[in-house]
Every structure is written in C-alpha cells, then in structure tokens.
Amino acid sequence: MSRLKTIVRNQRGVQPLRGGHSLCQGCGVPMVVRTVLSTIRQPVVVVNATGCLEVATTRFPTTAWNVPWLHVAFENAAAVASGVESAQRVLRRRHALPAGEEVAVVVFAGDGGTYDIGLQALSGALERGHRFLFVCYDNEAYMNTGVQRSGATPFGASTTTSPAGLDSFGKAQRRKDMTAIAVAHHVPYVAQAASTHWHDLSVKVERAVAADGPAFLNVLTDCPVGWGHEPKLAKQVIDAAVETCFWPLYEVVEGRHRLTYTPRQAPVEEWLGSQQRFAHLFRPENAELISQIQGQVEADWNELLARCEEGRM
Amino acid sequence: MTDVRLLTGGEAVAHAMRQIDPDVVPVYPITPQTPIIQTFAKLIADGEASTEIVNVESEHSAMSAAIGAALAGGRTMTATSSQGLALMAEVVYIAASMRAPIVMALGNRALSGPINIHCDHSDSMLIRDSGVVQLFAESAQDAYDLTVMAPRIAEDARVLLPVLVCLDGFTITHSAEPVSLLPDDEVARFVGPYRLRNAVLDTTRPTTQGPFAMPDYYFELRRQQAAALEAALDVLEEVAAEFELLSRRRVGALEAYRLEDATRAIVALGSTAGTVKDVVDELRDEHEAAGLLRLVSFRPFPSAAIAAALEGCASVAVLDRADSPGGTPPLHAELAAALYGSDLELAGHVYGLGGRELHPPDVREIFRGAAAPYVGLRGERCPV
Numbered sequence A: 001m002s003r004l005k006t007i008v009r010n011q012r013g014v015q016p017l018r019g020g021h022s023l024c025q026g027c028g029v030p031m032v033v034r035t036v037l038s039t040i041r042q043p044v045v046v047v048n049a050t051g052c053l054e055v056a057t058t059r060f061p062t063t064a065w066n067v068p069w070l071h072v073a074f075e076n077a078a079a080v081a082s083g084v085e086s087a088q089r090v091l092r093r094r095h096a097l098p099a100g101e102e103v104a105v106v107v108f109a110g111d112g113g114t115y116d117i118g119l120q121a122l123s124g125a126l127e128r129g130h131r132f133l134f135v136c137y138d139n140e141a142y143m144n145t146g147v148q149r150s151g152a153t154p155f156g157a158s159t160t161t162s163p164a165g166l167d168s169f170g171k172a173q174r175r176k177d178m179t180a181i182a183v184a185h186h187v188p189y190v191a192q193a194a195s196t197h198w199h200d201l202s203v204k205v206e207r208a209v210a211a212d213g214p215a216f217l218n219v220l221t222d223c224p225v226g227w228g229h230e231p232k233l234a235k236q237v238i239d240a241a242v243e244t245c246f247w248p249l250y251e252v253v254e255g256r257h258r259l260t261y262t263p264r265q266a267p268v269e270e271w272l273g274s275q276q277r278f279a280h281l282f283r284p285e286n287a288e289l290i291s292q293i294q295g296q297v298e299a300d301w302n303e304l305l306a307r308c309e310e311g312r313m
Numbered sequence B: 001m002t003d004v005r006l007l008t009g010g011e012a013v014a015h016a017m018r019q020i021d022p023d024v025v026p027v028y029p030i031t032p033q034t035p036i037i038q039t040f041a042k043l044i045a046d047g048e049a050s051t052e053i054v055n056v057e058s059e060h061s062a063m064s065a066a067i068g069a070a071l072a073g074g075r076t077m078t079a080t081s082s083q084g085l086a087l088m089a090e091v092v093y094i095a096a097s098m099r100a101p102i103v104m105a106l107g108n109r110a111l112s113g114p115i116n117i118h119c120d121h122s123d124s125m126l127i128r129d130s131g132v133v134q135l136f137a138e139s140a141q142d143a144y145d146l147t148v149m150a151p152r153i154a155e156d157a158r159v160l161l162p163v164l165v166c167l168d169g170f171t172i173t174h175s176a177e178p179v180s181l182l183p184d185d186e187v188a189r190f191v192g193p194y195r196l197r198n199a200v201l202d203t204t205r206p207t208t209q210g211p212f213a214m215p216d217y218y219f220e221l222r223r224q225q226a227a228a229l230e231a232a233l234d235v236l237e238e239v240a241a242e243f244e245l246l247s248r249r250r251v252g253a254l255e256a257y258r259l260e261d262a263t264r265a266i267v268a269l270g271s272t273a274g275t276v277k278d279v280v281d282e283l284r285d286e287h288e289a290a291g292l293l294r295l296v297s298f299r300p301f302p303s304a305a306i307a308a309a310l311e312g313c314a315s316v317a318v319l320d321r322a323d324s325p326g327g328t329p330p331l332h333a334e335l336a337a338a339l340y341g342s343d344l345e346l347a348g349h350v351y352g353l354g355g356r357e358l359h360p361p362d363v364r365e366i367f368r369g370a371a372a373p374y375v376g377l378r379g380e381r382c383p384v
Ligand SMILES: Cc1ncc(C[n+]2csc(CCOP(=O)(O)OP(=O)(O)O)c2C)c(N)n1
Pocket: A050, A051, A052, A053, A074, A075, A109, A110, A111, A112, A113, A114, A139, A141, A142, A143, A144, A145, A150
C-alpha cells in the first residue's frame, strides 16, 4: 500500500509521471496515474490511449514520463498492450530478455477510449487473457475534444453534444455499466475505484497486478472543466459520487463481488448539486428527473448488493 | 541442395515465415490472405516454428498489436487483404510514423463495394501514402524471396519502416507452382537477430514513443520519415544483391524484360507481368520490338531507374489494376511524373478490377495502341 509520500515517487524513488505537464488544475487524471504507478513495485510499460493524459504529457520534444510509454491511437490501447505483453512472453521463452522481474503492462485510457471506441479492442484483449492492467480514468465524457457525451456520461448531464436547453434536460440515456461488461469477460480481477480514495485504489492496483491474467480498473476521475466545479473541490465532488452510491467502490475477484467501502447513502442531490453540468436539473420543472435519478441509483445499488450477497454464499 | 516444392504463394510465404520464425504474429482471417496464416499456424502446431500467434479480434487490432510487439523488441509479422487493410489503414500510417519494422504479407484483393474476394490493387493503393514499403511479387517464388528479404529491409537502421509483400489474391496466393526454398539455416543467418535500439521493454532506459507533435515539429518528423522511405531503395538493392548470392535469383526494385532495344513497352505490377512476358516473347518471335518493365517496388517509387530503363522506347502503356475515380490512376500518374519532359508517348489503361482476367489478346491490343482505356470492361448497364 502506498503512503501519501510515495504517491509522488515510486518505490525506486523515481517519479513515474513528472510535473510540467499541461493537465488542468484540479484534474484527477495525474492523481490516478501516480497512485497506480507508485503502487506497482515491478518495472512498468505504460500504454496510453489518445485523450487528455496523452496530449498533455507528451508534447514533442518534451515528455513528463519517466517510465517507458507508448501511444498509438485512440481506440486500440488494449491491442497495443496485447502486442507488448505477447512480445514479453515470447522473448522470455526464447531467452532474449534477461531473466528477472516481469515488466507490468499498464494501460491508461479515458472513458471514450474504454466504453466506446476502445471497447472492441479491450474486449478482445480481455477475452484472450493477456496479462495486463487496463485502467480507465472515467471522467464521463470526451474531455480532450471539448466535453462531448460518451457512453459513460450519466443520465441528465449537460455536455456539448447533449446540451441542456429549453427542450432538453441533457443526456437522455443512462450510462453503460462498463465494470459489469468487464466482469462478463471472466477475467480474474475487476474493480471500481475513485480518484480520491487513494488507499482503496492502491490496494486494488496491488491485487490487479498480482492477478494471473487481465485486470480492469474503472476509476471515477474528476474533470473540473467538463463537470463544472472548482478545482479545489475535486475531492468533495468525487466523495459525493461515492457517498450517494452513484459510484460504489467494489471489486470482483474471480467473479465474486465484494464492496470495499460502505457509503453513507446520501441523497443524489449531494452529487448532482456539486457540478454545473447538472445545474439545470434543479430547475422546478425538472424535479421529477432528480427523483428518477435517485431511483436509478438505488436500483443499481440494490442490484450490486445482491451480487455481493451471492458472492458470500 | 535445392529444396523445390509445389506450393501456392500463400504456402510459400508461410514457409518463409517458418524459416524467419518471428517472435509475434498478430493476425485476423480474410480471404485470400487466410491460407498464409492457416499454413503458418499448422507449421507451428507441428513444432516447425515457435512464434507467438495472437488471434486478435480485428485487423485494426492486428496492426496495433504488431506495433506494440515490434516496438517492445520482438520481430513481428502479419498478413491481410482488402477490407482488412482498409480497417487497419489508420494504424498502418502510425506504424510507419513510429518506425515499426513490421513485415506484412498483403494478398491483394479488390476493396468493397460491391464486396468481392478477387484480385486488384485497390487495397495497396488505399495506403499508397502511408509511408510503408510496398513490394509486388510476380509469382509464388517471388513472394517467398521478397518475404525472406523483407525483414532485412524493414529493420535496416536507415529504413525502420513496415514492409508489405504484395501478392495477387488467388492468382498467386492460391495457385501452386514449383518454389525453390533456401535451407532453413541460411535464411536464419540471412535474416539475423532482431535488434531494436529503443525497445519499449528496456525499462532501464525509458522512452516516450508516439507523442503529440504540433506545428513546430510535425513537419520535420514527417519529412524525416519520408527520407527513410526514399533510403529504402538503396537498401532494397543491397539486400537483393546479398540475396542473389544465396539464391542465384535477383529481385530488385524493377525488372526490365527484353527492354534493351524495345520501342514499345508495358509497365505493370504483380502477376500480370507473367502474362505480358508471354506476349512479349510471341511478339519478339514476330520481330516486334516489345518489352516489359515490371515494377517490384511501388513504394518507394524508383523514378530515376524507370526513366533510364524506358529511355529508348517510343511508346509506353501503363497498366493500373486500380482506378482513381475522378483522377488519374495511381501507376499512370507516377509514370507521367517520372517521364515528364521525355518525348515518349504514354498511355494508361485500367484493367482487371475485382479479379477480371487479362488475356494475351488484350495485351497484344495494348501493345498495338488499340486498346480502350478500360481493358476488358464490357460496359453494359447492369441489371438493377
Ligand atoms: C479514431 C479517432 N476518433 C476521434 C478522435 C478524436 N478524439 C481524440 S481524444 C477524444 C476524446 C477522448 O475521450 P476520453 O477517452 O474520454 O479521454 P479524455 O479526453 O476524457 O481524457 C476524441 C474524440 C481520435 N483521435 N481518433
């Protein structure tokens, strides 16, 4: 488990992701990257999908990365990782790599590069059983291109392609349950985490990397620009997602579900009220929508509890 | 000891792959490429090679995984055709820009639509400007030879680019011919070990690969990449010369067939060259000064060598097995540029789309200057 001090420096004392990048103030993404990479003790190769993280950390000829880093395109990070992992496996078999610690292959992709355009490549790689860790930093929209809706954008959120207006309450569809989709691939480790729950995330990373096969982490990550909150409130906003049960923290080990945190079960207004993208929901004519969202969250929560119960049998 | 076997072009490529024994082959099935990967998979299943085949879920992922594997430090090959190439096109461009020395067999097949499985070169032409080397085989033997040569070209420090060995769908991929194989150990020695200077798996020297480049650097990087493709011409000839010492067969950037004193010439890519050679022989018997310029290397395009080879000709007909709707077909346009300023007469013909046959009488018509721009097109309105 990482202590706060080691979150910025990994076990060898090197910062895997240095400062000087151009991710926005208050952006949750670098926090996720540092927590993940600082937890992993063995050497890593990072594969990054196109998105804010990639663009803001590697403007040629500069780089913020202190670990091997590979970016090919938006939708194929899991396929690229499959290639790296396969090469490592065969090179070890053929004694072309020095014996020693295995290199962990870690993917970072946004929700667009995971839920939507990247889903096929991810599904293929999970099904083939490559040993790698796929981390989705889920900020619930295509942020890098200017906050467009994605399959991860929640019901009711206003984005630039699902704007709220006189005739619109924002996104009219519910978000996909990507964590459940990953579980359906029968991989050894899947978990849902949040950018500001460091300890929880770090423990999950340790388990994910130790898993004998693919591991998937879905990490809710704030974006002050796209969500419309003050950068300094990032922690409160993410905490509200967790405490309202909008974003439960849990893990699925070999198919068995387990809650890793017990939320307060606060009303969804606490989550919705913290961000500008939901502001229109608080207009009197939209009151019904908020109770609809509360109902969805409760139904999902109860379903998750039932799965956790089954796991206990 | 020469080892001559009756093999289809697809099998010949698979045997070259067995002898190269690459580290990783990510691949997805598509006709007419499939015999390559099926034959190769069986050779591995029988213990004749130990490559890691990654059965990916799409060609887009095949090329993506190939980039990952090649840059990680493994020798990587793959194969595709037509729609597969179209799907992976985005990543083919990136493979070139990331300087990933991947070798790919391309069983040339017409692009949809309508969907069709037979040969033309529209798939190759789709990625004409991607920055990859494209070498066209005339026969199964050629496909074998070029596949053995390809890693040496791709991995040369002056090049470091993907190399595509293009073999006409069905005409080459599925037709059996006697193919002379080199001994396994000679191929292994010829190809040598895969050594990449900045392997991603070298975690002691971290590199950032595939960064974001803005107007201040993008242009420089692209020009550097184009220069590497240009350099592949010299490298191809060097590798061809070395390969000739082993095999006594020479496959360079182009082949001049009875061109020395020819006044009329045809320029063509791929298996069609075989048909043209037959007609040239007949015409020569009839005392007509006909010749063929077969292009092996379409990218890089050997303009200077082509101009020199065609110098004595009065007229040249270019055969394109791909159209460029609304423009000039690709090979024709290249030839026009290469021969600009010379006074020879240049005619362009499109033929063979979607696998339509080109017959020797058609070739005679072309030599006579009497063929239509679209050779073999019946032209009637199709039923709706
Ligand atoms: C094939 C392709 N389609 C579209 C784009 C444009 N694009 C680049 S990043 C991006 C959005 C990324 O969203 P996400 O994965 O959620 O990451 P984030 O920007 O939120 O970090 C889009 C649409 C692209 N680069 N490639």
